Amino acid sequence: MLKYLSNLKVASKLYLVFITIIVLSTAVAGFASKQLLNSISVSADVHSNLTSRYSIAASARDAFHELHNMIEKENLRQNIEHELVAGKLKELENLIYNFPEKQYASELKQITSNLKEYSDVYTSIFTRALQSQNPNLSNSVFYVTMSPLYIDAIVNLDKIISYHVDASREATDTLSSYEPIYYVLGLTLCMIIFSMVMATIISKSITTSLSHAMSNVDTIANSDLTHDIVADSADEFGMVTRRLNDMRIQLSERILHVKDKISALSSASADIQNTSDIMIQKAQQGESLTITVAAATDEMASTTADIAKNCQSATEAANHARNITEQGMHTLQETISNIYAQVEQTKVDAKHIDELVAQTQNITTIVETIYGISQQTNLLALNAAIEAARAGEAGRGFAVVADEVRALAQRTSNSTQEISNMVSRVQNDAKTASDSMNQSVHNMDNVAQIAKTLEEILGGIINNADDVNMKITQIATAAEQQSSSTAEISGNMQQVTQITQQVYKASQENSVAVNNAGLALEEVLDKLSEFKVKGRF
Numbered sequence: 001m002l003k004y005l006s007n008l009k010v011a012s013k014l015y016l017v018f019i020t021i022i023v024l025s026t027a028v029a030g031f032a033s034k035q036l037l038n039s040i041s042v043s044a045d046v047h048s049n050l051t052s053r054y055s056i057a058a059s060a061r062d063a064f065h066e067l068h069n070m071i072e073k074e075n076l077r078q079n080i081e082h083e084l085v086a087g088k089l090k091e092l093e094n095l096i097y098n099f100p101e102k103q104y105a106s107e108l109k110q111i112t113s114n115l116k117e118y119s120d121v122y123t124s125i126f127t128r129a130l131q132s133q134n135p136n137l138s139n140s141v142f143y144v145t146m147s148p149l150y151i152d153a154i155v156n157l158d159k160i161i162s163y164h165v166d167a168s169r170e171a172t173d174t175l176s177s178y179e180p181i182y183y184v185l186g187l188t189l190c191m192i193i194f195s196m197v198m199a200t201i202i203s204k205s206i207t208t209s210l211s212h213a214m215s216n217v218d219t220i221a222n223s224d225l226t227h228d229i230v231a232d233s234a235d236e237f238g239m240v241t242r243r244l245n246d247m248r249i250q251l252s253e254r255i256l257h258v259k260d261k262i263s264a265l266s267s268a269s270a271d272i273q274n275t276s277d278i279m280i281q282k283a284q285q286g287e288s289l290t291i292t293v294a295a296a297t298d299e300m301a302s303t304t305a306d307i308a309k310n311c312q313s314a315t316e317a318a319n320h321a322r323n324i325t326e327q328g329m330h331t332l333q334e335t336i337s338n339i340y341a342q343v344e345q346t347k348v349d350a351k352h353i354d355e356l357v358a359q360t361q362n363i364t365t366i367v368e369t370i371y372g373i374s375q376q377t378n379l380l381a382l383n384a385a386i387e388a389a390r391a392g393e394a395g396r397g398f399a400v401v402a403d404e405v406r407a408l409a410q411r412t413s414n415s416t417q418e419i420s421n422m423v424s425r426v427q428n429d430a431k432t433a434s435d436s437m438n439q440s441v442h443n444m445d446n447v448a449q450i451a452k453t454l455e456e457i458l459g460g461i462i463n464n465a466d467d468v469n470m471k472i473t474q475i476a477t478a479a480e481q482q483s484s485s486t487a488e489i490s491g492n493m494q495q496v497t498q499i500t501q502q503v504y505k506a507s508q509e510n511s512v513a514v515n516n517a518g519l520a521l522e523e524v525l526d527k528l529s530e531f532k533v534k535g536r537f
Contacts, residue, residue: 020198024191028184054164060095061157064115067092068150071122075130075142082127089119104163107156114153121145213241220248226533252533258394261387262525265398268380269518272405276511279373279412282366284504289363290497298490303349310342315469322462322469329455336451343444350437356489357430360423367420374412377510381406384517394524401517408510415506419499422492429489436482443471443478 067088074081096112126146129138216229229245317335324331384402388395450467454460 016198016202021191021195024187024194028187028191054161054168056095057157057160057164060092060111061154061161063088063092063095064150064153064157068147071126071146072142075126075135075138085122089115089122093119104160107159111153111156114149114156118146118149118153121149213244216241216244220244220251255533258387258391259525261390262521265384265387266518266521266525268383269514269521272377272380272514273511273518275373275376276507276514279370279507280504280511282369285366289359289366290500292359299352303345303352306345310338313338315473319469328462332451332454336448336455339444339448339451343441343448346437346441346444350434350441353430353434353437357427357434360427360430363423364420364427367416367423371413371416371420374409374416377409378406378413381409391524394527398517398520398524401513401520405510405513405517408506408513412506412510415499415502422495422499426489426492429485429492433482433485433489436478436485440478440482443474446471 067085070088071085074085092115096108096115121141126138126141129141132138219229229241229248317331320331381402385399385406388399388402391398450464450471454464
């Protein structure tokens with residue numbers, strides 16, 4: 001029974017109980033209604049049929065008795081009203097002939113026969129005896145012939161009346177019997193017992209399924225996901241049990257998946273830590289290089305200032321050469337020597353500027369490396385945030401750390417972009433300085449050629465002195481511009497140095513954040529290890 005009920009839905013079980021109770025109640029009500037209808041039918045039969053037949057039989061007996069007494073009295077007076085007697089006989093015949101009950105056929109037949117014979121004797125014999133005025137003869141006919149017929153008819157009518165009285169009494173006994181009540185009470189008791197049994201069986205089936213489901217829920221609540229949950233019924237509780245088993249399987253798979261992802265994140269965190277260490281080293285190297293470039297820039301500024309001073313001296317020398325032509329050859333030779341020396345110095349300065357350009361190119365490479373590292377860190381932090389979101393509540397702390405790492409990576413990326421822009425400006429300024437220096441070298445070469453020409457044509461010194469003076473002035477102006485550009489390069493390199501220091505500090509903060517992220521991953525992994533699942537863990 002329980003096995004059959006376990007395959008039914010809870011609603012079907014309740015419907016089964018309700019339908020059973022309704023059927024039994026209907027059966028009891030039907031039986032009680034049938035007994036009530038029987039009682040009503042019996043009562044109606046007693047009231048209509050038996051009472052009517054009893055009245056007819058009693059009326060016939062009374063009419064016959066009245067007729068016989070009337071004839072007896074008239075006989076004593078020897079004066080009989082024949083029409084009245086004939087009417088009474090006709091009335092009595094109608095009562096007997098129209099009697100509705102056929103089950104008393106023998107009695108009715110005997111009564112009919114007695115009445116007919118009584119009527120015939122009265123009409124043919126008794127009437128003539130009265131007409132003969134012979135009392136003895138009429139008395140003999142009345143008492144010897146008619147009275148026995150009367151008595152026999154009365155006896156049969158009394159039998160019929162007795163039959164009806166007995167039938168009425170039997171019907172009344174049936175109405176007053178307690179047997180139908182006992183039947184109704186018995187059926188009601190059976191219905192109550194059966195309903196209680198069905199309710200007990202169904203409630204036991206429901207509580208058994210519910211207890212089985214609660215036991216499985218307690219197992220999962222205790223973080224044990226290794227046991228398969230088997231449904232023991234096909235009702236709603238069985239469906240809940242099967243859904244619970246599906247949830248257990250999915251939860252186990254997701255926990256294993258989360259553990260795999262956390263392991264991968266731990267490995268990625270270690271990689272990020274290594275990358276952060278490399279970034280710190282690169283930042284230190286970048287700081288050293290920027291300091292070197294700044295020192296070289298300062299030296300180049302000093303050299304450019306010297307160039308400006310030399311140009312001033314050259315101007316003064318040209319003016320002096322114009323004033324003292326007699327010392328022109330000697331002074332010109334000294335000037336040529338100084339110019340050649342200055343050309344070499346300018347070439348050295350140009351070489352330094354080229355080296356500065358090369359160093360800024362190295363800085364650009366380092367900045368691109370830092371930018372690539374920050375992009376990789378940002379990508380790893382984004383992946384970590386995604387995995388933390390998949391982990392749900394357990395990965396909230398790691399999501400915060402991943403957001404901090406991503407923000408730090410974004411700051412690093414922005415800083416490297418600013419450094420790259422500054423280095424680009426430094427490169428452009430250095431290129432401008434290099435071009436200016438090359439122009440200075442070219443101008444100095446021209447000056448040397450001019451000086452050589454002046455050596456060959458000393459006589460043209462005075463005429464060309466203004467040109468020399470003008471060119472020297474241009475050189476001085478270019479030197480001053482170069483000095484200004486070099487000062488700007490120096491300021492930019494100081495900013496590059498500060499940015500490099502900021503990158504170094506950000507790299508250290510990134511390293512700390514990555515370390516904290518690793519600790520958070522270990523904590524999440526410890527929490528997940530509390531679940532018992534089928535798998536590698």
